[in-house]
Amino acid sequence: MNPAAAPRAGVRAVQRWQAFRVRQRELLDESNRLQSELWAQIHAGAPASDGDVPAPGARTRAAGSTEGGTSRPPALWASPFSIGFTGALGVLLAWLLVQNLTRLSSVLTYLLVAVFLTLALNPLVEWLTRRGVSRPSSVFVVFMGFVTVVAVSAVTLLPGVVAQAVSLVERAPQTVEGLATSPWLVELDQRYAVSERATTELDRLLTERGTWTTVFGGVLGAAGWVAGSLVGLLTSAILTLYLLATLPSVKEGAYRLVPASRRPGVVRLAEEIMRRVGGYALGQATVATINAVCSWLMMQVLGIPYAAILAVSVGLLGLIPLIGATLGAIIVALSALTVSPTLALVVLIYYVIYQQLENYWIVPRIMQRTVSVPGAVTVVAVLAGGTLLGVLGALIAIPVAAGLLLIYEEVLVPRQEAH
Numbered sequence: 001m002n003p004a005a006a007p008r009a010g011v012r013a014v015q016r017w018q019a020f021r022v023r024q025r026e027l028l029d030e031s032n033r034l035q036s037e038l039w040a041q042i043h044a045g046a047p048a049s050d051g052d053v054p055a056p057g058a059r060t061r062a063a064g065s066t067e068g069g070t071s072r073p074p075a076l077w078a079s080p081f082s083i084g085f086t087g088a089l090g091v092l093l094a095w096l097l098v099q100n101l102t103r104l105s106s107v108l109t110y111l112l113v114a115v116f117l118t119l120a121l122n123p124l125v126e127w128l129t130r131r132g133v134s135r136p137s138s139v140f141v142v143f144m145g146f147v148t149v150v151a152v153s154a155v156t157l158l159p160g161v162v163a164q165a166v167s168l169v170e171r172a173p174q175t176v177e178g179l180a181t182s183p184w185l186v187e188l189d190q191r192y193a194v195s196e197r198a199t200t201e202l203d204r205l206l207t208e209r210g211t212w213t214t215v216f217g218g219v220l221g222a223a224g225w226v227a228g229s230l231v232g233l234l235t236s237a238i239l240t241l242y243l244l245a246t247l248p249s250v251k252e253g254a255y256r257l258v259p260a261s262r263r264p265g266v267v268r269l270a271e272e273i274m275r276r277v278g279g280y281a282l283g284q285a286t287v288a289t290i291n292a293v294c295s296w297l298m299m300q301v302l303g304i305p306y307a308a309i310l311a312v313s314v315g316l317l318g319l320i321p322l323i324g325a326t327l328g329a330i331i332v333a334l335s336a337l338t339v340s341p342t343l344a345l346v347v348l349i350y351y352v353i354y355q356q357l358e359n360y361w362i363v364p365r366i367m368q369r370t371v372s373v374p375g376a377v378t379v380v381a382v383l384a385g386g387t388l389l390g391v392l393g394a395l396i397a398i399p400v401a402a403g404l405l406l407i408y409e410e411v412l413v414p415r416q417e418a419h
Contacts, residue, residue, distance in 0.1 A: 288318030
């Protein structure tokens with residue numbers, strides 16, 4: 001190579017490099033311009049043309065840079081520290097939310113009871129509304145009717161229940177004494193010394209200080225539970241009245257939170273779920289009432305003692321799905337067993353016949369337009385609801401399961417079939 005030509009070759013190389021940099025700069029500016037136009041068209045809702053697609057491999061500038069006065073979207077970038085800090089704040093917020101929800105468990109329970117009662121009474125309100133009665137008048141009539149039924153039932157049954165409960169307590173020593181003199185218990189005592197062991201254990205409990213603390217603590221706790229239950233019933237009743245009066249506006253406000261494109265489907269599903277829940281609650285109360293009345297008539301005919309208190313127990317237990325009616329039948333049979341084994345057998349036969357009549361004639365006619373839940377799902381739902389919320393959870397488990405099944409059939413299955 002000629003040494004004299006070396007400077008000229010270096011100058012040409014530098015010029016070619018500068019030209020290459022200029023072309024790269026022009027390509028980068030063009031890519032940034034196309035991306036800015038595409039971003040503006042996306043946000044403006046206009047479809048992009050084929051010529052507006054940026055070239056593959058084109059790089060964008062740093063976040064916040066501009067080209068020719070056109071702003072571009074900032075780059076999404078976060079440091080590991082900011083990601084970790086944001087995650088820690090999210091965990092702390094979730095923990096605080098769980099703690100506050102735990103403290104508000106009683107309030108949420110009252111609200112859940114009020115919603116359940118509202119959905120149960122709302123079909124009656126709508127029935128009156130369809131017949132020309134105004135919504136406020138319908139709410140007043142239905143709510144006062146509900147309060148009247150509860151008050152009349154309490155006034156009618158409470159004296160008999162209290163009198164029978166007092167009689168049961170007074171006759172408890174005689175019942176225990178008669179039971180202790182029965183031949184099978186005497187033989188069991190002679191063989192295993194049951195009475196001696198029971199007396200020893202009772203003396204030990206009476207001499208311990210913790211026993212009296214537990215007893216008095218239990219009495220105070222029971223008194224507090226009764227007072228809290230009365231306050232809860234009053235609170236639930238007031239909330240039920242407010243929800244019944246404002247249910248259309250509450251539903252309309254909730255539906256406004258849904259996007260307009262999906263609102264008709266959500267409204268249809270929500271109305272169907274509320275119809276099923278309300279129909280189930282009203283139907284279950286009707287079935288339990290029929291069971292309690294028939295049980296009271298049966299006990300009056302057979303001469304079973306404490307018929308009023310047992311009928312109330314049967315009615316309350318009948319509200320619990322699956323096992324409530326069976327538990328009520330067992331309690332009545334055990335009470336009849338104190339009279340005679342034959343009477344207990346007659347009671348069991350009556351409940352077997354009544355259960356068949358209820359399952360195949362009463363329930364299908366009352367529940368035909370309410371819920372349709374498979375048996376396995378019913379069992380699992382009742383067990384899960386009872387575990388989470390006790391008796392209240394068991395009561396609302398079946399309508400909640402029916403609502404979830406409706407969402408599965410109307411939303412999830414069609415969406416999967418469409419894809």
